[in-house]
Amino acid sequence: MSSQIPAELRYTASHEWVRKNPDGTLTIGITDHAQHALGDLVFAETPEAGRTLAAGEACAVVESVKAASDVYSPVAGTVIEGNAGLGDAPEKINTDPYGEGWLWKLKPADAGAVGGLLDAAGYERAIADAAE
Amino acid sequence: MTLQTPLHDRHIELGARMVDFGGWDMPLQYGSQLEEHHTVRRDAGMFDVSHMRAVDVEGPRSGDFLRRLLANDVGRLTAPGKALYSCLLNDDGRVLDDLIVYFRGPDRYRLVVNAGTADKDLAWIGAQAPASGIGIRPRGDLGIVAVQGPQARARVAGLLAPAAAARAAALAPFFATDLDLLGAEAFAARTGYTGEDGYELMVPGSQLRALWDALLAAGVRPCGLGARDTLRLEAGMNLYGNDMDERTTPLESGLAWTVSLEPGRDFIGRRALEAQLAAGVPRKLVGVLLLDKGVLRSHQKVYAGPAGEGETTSGSYSPTLERSIALARVPAATGAEVEVDIRGKRLRARVVRPPFVRHGKAQIPL
Numbered sequence: 001m002s003s004q005i006p007a008e009l010r011y012t013a014s015h016e017w018v019r020k021n022p023d024g025t026l027t028i029g030i031t032d033h034a035q036h037a038l039g040d041l042v043f044a045e046t047p048e049a050g051r052t053l054a055a056g057e058a059c060a061v062v063e064s065v066k067a068a069s070d071v072y073s074p075v076a077g078t079v080i081e082g083n084a085g086l087g088d089a090p091e092k093i094n095t096d097p098y099g100e101g102w103l104w105k106l107k108p109a110d111a112g113a114v115g116g117l118l119d120a121a122g123y124e125r126a127i128a129d130a131a132e
Numbered sequence: 133m134t135l136q137t138p139l140h141d142r143h144i145e146l147g148a149r150m151v152d153f154g155g156w157d158m159p160l161q162y163g164s165q166l167e168e169h170h171t172v173r174r175d176a177g178m179f180d181v182s183h184m185r186a187v188d189v190e191g192p193r194s195g196d197f198l199r200r201l202l203a204n205d206v207g208r209l210t211a212p213g214k215a216l217y218s219c220l221l222n223d224d225g226r227v228l229d230d231l232i233v234y235f236r237g238p239d240r241y242r243l244v245v246n247a248g249t250a251d252k253d254l255a256w257i258g259a260q261a262p263a264s265g266i267g268i269r270p271r272g273d274l275g276i277v278a279v280q281g282p283q284a285r286a287r288v289a290g291l292l293a294p295a296a297a298a299r300a301a302a303l304a305p306f307f308a309t310d311l312d313l314l315g316a317e318a319f320a321a322r323t324g325y326t327g328e329d330g331y332e333l334m335v336p337g338s339q340l341r342a343l344w345d346a347l348l349a350a351g352v353r354p355c356g357l358g359a360r361d362t363l364r365l366e367a368g369m370n371l372y373g374n375d376m377d378e379r380t381t382p383l384e385s386g387l388a389w390t391v392s393l394e395p396g397r398d399f400i401g402r403r404a405l406e407a408q409l410a411a412g413v414p415r416k417l418v419g420v421l422l423l424d425k426g427v428l429r430s431h432q433k434v435y436a437g438p439a440g441e442g443e444t445t446s447g448s449y450s451p452t453l454e455r456s457i458a459l460a461r462v463p464a465a466t467g468a469e470v471e472v473d474i475r476g477k478r479l480r481a482r483v484v485r486p487p488f489v490r491h492g493k494a495q496i497p498l
Binding site: 039040042043045061063064065066067068087 | 169425427429
């Protein structure tokens, strides 16, 4: 099945997306492919502002009716804010994974670290490889 | 090797995501699990449950045998078609399986047992059975579709000729009857595993697809095991292997009501249960409603204060209540409030008496 993979974002093989904001911060969420695989999301726990994250650190949890899944920070940095809007509406991750369903904003420790992540084509290949 | 029901290819055609369940490749969901759940609470949904095993037990000694084999008393079944829920116990009073037994007439019973335990059950039942006067016949030739929801009976009625429709309409809850369904000899039981009204329909496997497609055309929505699990949990119904198993007795599994301890009947496991009752049943299975935000899952630690600690046995988000609920095995002295460990945090929860939901309505204060 096809899922949306916006060209302007960066990705991880563990299905997070990263958007570079004009002010140098990053917005992070889970991909359309991931939300579809997880099914109806009913709970999200996002990291608190001020928390320092290592690259690859499990720092958020999304729970579908079926199961809980960790979400990992794509790069190191300091959390600016978690998406409080998900508390009452976790289904936004299903309906708008790249918009209102964002999980947290991060001030990256290294502004260049995002460049090491997958681009859209790379992520699409990663999904295809995993499906084989 | 993974087993398949006669509807396996149909599930794939309908876009189901498949999952292994008890050795069977079964539909987890066709689309949104939440929508499938709500459809059963509000309208009508259907489940392929052909992985469950019907076993016919017949013969002049069948009644006496089942009165010894089962913790509930089939002697209470006097009206033809009446169904009874029971545990199958070992000599230690631990639960080998839970099942429904239908009284089809004098010396004619049908059991329906769980998929993952069917082979074990049959070996146990065979070993306990007398050498003569009884026939035990697994009915792997039958397919089973559960049609559940407030509109389920009306949708099925639309498929029936007048005589069969009259039989179905006259069926009381927890009764079953034979009837003609789309030209097939069917066994229709007004039973289920969702807390809603409806039928479990058994037909020859070769006729299952015609039945499924007729129900589909009548507007009954296919639902997967995902929705089946949240529906049964809301209904406060135990799942074998989660909420009770060979390490637990029915008395510590919320199933004391299914054990018939009337004097004069020596059933397998009775002595062990009486000993446990005399010594005091140390644990109980309760319902839990999470008060803080989060999702309860199985195997989370429950803190019951001075009473001690327990564990959730099934947990999920409840689509009907829009809260998280669980069943939990806790010390007998557990009070009204507990805490549950979710990822290292102790969240507040209230102990409630299941069911959480019946016939679309909340049964507990929120």
